[in-house]
Amino acid sequence: MSKAILQLDALSCPACMQKIQGALEKQTGVENVKVLFNAAKVKTEFNGEQISADKLSDTITDLGYEVQSMKVKE
Numbered sequence: 867m868s869k870a871i872l873q874l875d876a877l878s879c880p881a882c883m884q885k886i887q888g889a890l891e892k893q894t895g896v897e898n899v900k901v902l903f904n905a906a907k908v909k910t911e912f913n914g915e916q917i918s919a920d921k922l923s924d925t926i927t928d929l930g931y932e933v934q935s936m937k938v939k940e
Contacts, residue, residue, distance in 0.1 A: 868912055870910050870912070870936060872935075873906065873907055873934045873935045874908065874932065874933060877931075880903060882931070883901040886926055887901045893917055894917060895913040895915070896910060896912045896917060897912055898910065910922055914940060919936060
């Protein structure tokens with residue numbers, strides 16, 4: 867199981883947090899998602915054989931949010 871922490875630019879409201887969490891949870895291979903609203907971070911656990919951390923980042927970007935940095939633990 868791989869893990870990724872994505873630092874976002876900012877989250878302006880709880881609905882943003884739910885939007886990101888919902889979109890990531892729908893991705894094949896994503897096992898766990900936790901969005902930390904106050905820290906503007908997204909913590910994920912995923913199967914690296916089914917989805918990449920870059921794809922997770924792209925999903926967030928496609929929703930209109932900026933990913934500032936990403937840390938991945940394989």
